Amino acid sequence: MIRVDVSRRQILAPDGKLVGEMPALGPDTLRDMYRIMVLARTFDQRALNLQRQGRIGTFAPAAGQEASQVGAVFAMRRDEWLFPTYRSHPAMLAHGMPLDRLFLYPMAHPLGGVAPPGVAIYSVAISIAAHLPHAAGAAWASRIRRESKGFVALFGDGATSEGDFHEAMNFAGVFRAPLVFLCENNGWAISVPREHQTASETIAQKAVAYGFGGEVVDGNDVLAVYQATSEALERARAGEGPTLIEAQTYRLGPHTTADDPTRYRKPEELTEAERIDPILRLRLFLEGRDLWSEKEEAALRAEAQESVRAAYQKAQETPPMALGDLVPYVYAEVPPYLAAEREEMNGWRV
Amino acid sequence: MARMTMIQAINQALAQAMEADDRVLVMGEDVGRNGGVFRATDKLYDRFGPERAIDTPLAEGGIVGTAIGMAVYGLRPVAEIQFMGFTYQAFSQLVAQAARIRYRSLGQYTCPLVVRAPYGGGVRALELHSDTLEARVLHTPGLKFVTPATPRDAKGLLLAAIDDPDPVIVAEPLRLYRSHREEVPEERYTVPIGKARLAREGSDVTLVAWGSQVPTALEAAEAAEADGVSVEVIDLRTIVPMDQEAILASVRKTHRVVIVQEAPVIGGVGAEIAALVSERAILSLEAPPLRVGGYDMPYPPSAIEEQYLPSPERVRQAIDRVLAF
Ligand SMILES: Cc1ncc(C[n+]2csc(CCOP(=O)(O)OP(=O)(O)O)c2C)c(N)n1
Numbered sequence: 115m116i117r118v119d120v121s122r123r124q125i126l127a128p129d130g131k132l133v134g135e136m137p138a139l140g141p142d143t144l145r146d147m148y149r150i151m152v153l154a155r156t157f158d159q160r161a162l163n164l165q166r167q168g169r170i171g172t173f174a175p176a177a178g179q180e181a182s183q184v185g186a187v188f189a190m191r192r193d194e195w196l197f198p199t200y201r202s203h204p205a206m207l208a209h210g211m212p213l214d215r216l217f218l219y220p221m222a223h224p225l226g227g228v229a230p231p232g233v234a235i236y237s238v239a240i241s242i243a244a245h246l247p248h249a250a251g252a253a254w255a256s257r258i259r260r261e262s263k264g265f266v267a268l269f270g271d272g273a274t275s276e277g278d279f280h281e282a283m284n285f286a287g288v289f290r291a292p293l294v295f296l297c298e299n300n301g302w303a304i305s306v307p308r309e310h311q312t313a314s315e316t317i318a319q320k321a322v323a324y325g326f327g328g329e330v331v332d333g334n335d336v337l338a339v340y341q342a343t344s345e346a347l348e349r350a351r352a353g354e355g356p357t358l359i360e361a362q363t364y365r366l367g368p369h370t371t372a373d374d375p376t377r378y379r380k381p382e383e384l385t386e387a388e389r390i391d392p393i394l395r396l397r398l399f400l401e402g403r404d405l406w407s408e409k410e411e412a413a414l415r416a417e418a419q420e421s422v423r424a425a426y427q428k429a430q431e432t433p434p435m436a437l438g439d440l441v442p443y444v445y446a447e448v449p450p451y452l453a454a455e456r457e458e459m460n461g462w463r464v
Numbered sequence: 465m466a467r468m469t470m471i472q473a474i475n476q477a478l479a480q481a482m483e484a485d486d487r488v489l490v491m492g493e494d495v496g497r498n499g500g501v502f503r504a505t506d507k508l509y510d511r512f513g514p515e516r517a518i519d520t521p522l523a524e525g526g527i528v529g530t531a532i533g534m535a536v537y538g539l540r541p542v543a544e545i546q547f548m549g550f551t552y553q554a555f556s557q558l559v560a561q562a563a564r565i566r567y568r569s570l571g572q573y574t575c576p577l578v579v580r581a582p583y584g585g586g587v588r589a590l591e592l593h594s595d596t597l598e599a600r601v602l603h604t605p606g607l608k609f610v611t612p613a614t615p616r617d618a619k620g621l622l623l624a625a626i627d628d629p630d631p632v633i634v635a636e637p638l639r640l641y642r643s644h645r646e647e648v649p650e651e652r653y654t655v656p657i658g659k660a661r662l663a664r665e666g667s668d669v670t671l672v673a674w675g676s677q678v679p680t681a682l683e684a685a686e687a688a689e690a691d692g693v694s695v696e697v698i699d700l701r702t703i704v705p706m707d708q709e710a711i712l713a714s715v716r717k718t719h720r721v722v723i724v725q726e727a728p729v730i731g732g733v734g735a736e737i738a739a740l741v742s743e744r745a746i747l748s749l750e751a752p753p754l755r756v757g758g759y760d761m762p763y764p765p766s767a768i769e770e771q772y773l774p775s776p777e778r779v780r781q782a783i784d785r786v787l788a789f
Binding site for chain 1: 493494496497498499501519521522523525526549550552553588589590591592593730759760761762764765766767768771772
């Protein structure tokens with residue numbers, strides 16, 4: 115039976131009160147979730163500042179979306195593949211991407227966004243939705259290989275307009291690919307509001323048309339996202355096919371550092387979004403349960419600053435790559451004409 | 465006349481076309497309320513309303529596909545693709561559809577469509593934001609392709625594209641959007657599609673360039689001049705249909721040609737030009753045609769894009785090689 119639930123699952127209210135059923139997560143895991151979310155936010159702010167100072171290139175901040183991403187990744191096993199976008203650094207961080215690699219991405223270093231061996235993160239999607247058929251294919255391949263693995267693909271509300279999204283959904287449905295389509299509906303695709311993107315009342319309901327389940331969750335509630343993703347991954351691992359999760363959240367910052375959101379968003383929106391900030395919510399919850407103190411908070415903030423500082427320094431010390439260094443990655447074997455071009459590149463460089 | 469940047473000239477052209485003809489509309493991602501991510505459609509939403517400055521869903525195939533339907537049905541859509549690297553998503557509609565509407569129906573249906581897209585590197589953009597695709601269109605009979613190198617041409621070519629009865633891709637060099645200003649006539653005027661521009665007169669070597677590479681070619685020509693080499697620079701302006709006569713006439717005069725393009729060299733527009741002069745002017749040539757372009761690999765991460773893009777120095781080396789041949 116196909117189940118689509120648009121009631122918007124919520125476990126934590128914005129004030130941190132428990133309003134749903136608490137998932138089976140111990141205090142250490144809850145604190146880890148919080149630490150990663152704070153680290154992601156600290157990275158985000160530092161990257162924004164560095165961009166403003168002209169020290170790194172274009173950057174797409176994820177502030178406000180930490181719960182949708184970190185909640186989903188906490189439901190994954192480390193060997194399960196994550197398909198990220200340019201706005202997925204909280205998820206990548208949670209899934210094992212080193213912070214310095216996250217800095218290398220806006221620094222436009224070829225290693226930016228490349229996961230080290232053993233970290234199950236696919237290349238960063240820049241073409242909107244183009245990674246979704248890949249995610250469906252990889253998940254389908256895992257099913258063909260009789261594994262019991264789940265896959266998670268991240269994308270925005272805008273991505274649901276692309277043909278690639280619909281084709282991926284259809285293939286995943288037909289071949290029962292063990293994939294969780296995790297749509298972070300942050301309200302905007304650059305300047306285009308969600309209502310202009312689709313005439314559907316929710317994104318989650320699109321799953322019905324492809325023959326599988328969908329659900330709306332409060333994307334600023336890390337526990338709700340965790341729980342919904344866990345259930346979807348359980349079904350995926352059990353051979354029950356894909357799920358579409360619409361995590362309703364809000365992009366607090368600009369689309370990228372090249373964007374000016376005051377051209378299209380009302381300031382009131384931001385005030386409301388700050389009230390429902392996912393990090394604040396988890397902190398209030400932890401404090402309410404005596405799992406977190408002022409002292410721990412201060413220590414964490416200092417620690418996060420230091421990790422981010424050290425990561426940026428490491429990124430800066432990463433040896434630059436030259437154009438010629440990329441030649442071996444065009445094909446497995448370098449064709450003679452390209453080898454000749456490489457000589458010219460290197461000669462011209464010095 | 466006012467001094468304008470290329471992006472201002474484009475914006476003025478769109479406003480004048482919409483003012484003059486209510487069949488003209490602009491559509492694409494963020495082109496309405498936001499005025500386009502580069503502001504090409506700035507204020508058109510306020511002036512002409514949401515039905516003529518249309519924010520579409522995020523789907524390039526959908527944008528071009530529906531714009532084709534509008535064009536066939538009598539409107540004059542100007543679709544914007546936010547970056548040329550995302551026209552890949554619309555290639556089926558452009559190459560297999562827009563290019564064949566007239567041909568397939570023996571003229572019963574036509575497709576007066578304009579697709580604008582910024583292209584090219586040098587602005588520190590993310591992956592796929594710098595791709596340069598004229599060669600893929602050159603190989604598609606039925607599509608036209610123009611690319612301005614100056615604000616004045618940007619306005620005139622865009623207005624010519626809007627007037628044109630067939631589908632035209634207007635490729636706008638991103639790096640030149642705000643790089644300099646020049647006097648742009650206030651009135652509505654067109655720059656004919658299919659006509660090259662003599663950007664600099666010379667007698668020893670011909671450089672053929674277009675769009676983003678015209679400034680590179682001019683810079684190389686100037687440097688050569690200082691050493692007593694007289695270089696002619698042709699700004700092609702239109703890739704399809706190409707002004708073959710302008711190229712041939714110049715090569716017959718200078719006897720040497722270097723083609724400068726931003727895209728990878730193999731299978732590029734330069735290859736077509738080299739074939740053209742070999743077929744039609746071989747006896748005028750004192751040296752083989754040479755190409756300077758991007759290397760035959762995908763566009764690199766922007767931290768090292770300067771190593772990839774043609775530079776005046778590389779063009780200068782090619783000039784020396786054809787002279788020394
Ligand atoms: C195929 C494609 N078209 C256009 C773009 C330019 N672009 C980059 S992000 C973006 C909006 C994406 O919105 P959404 O999918 O909601 O994700 P968000 O950025 O909000 O996370 C656009 C239009 C692109 N990267 N790829």
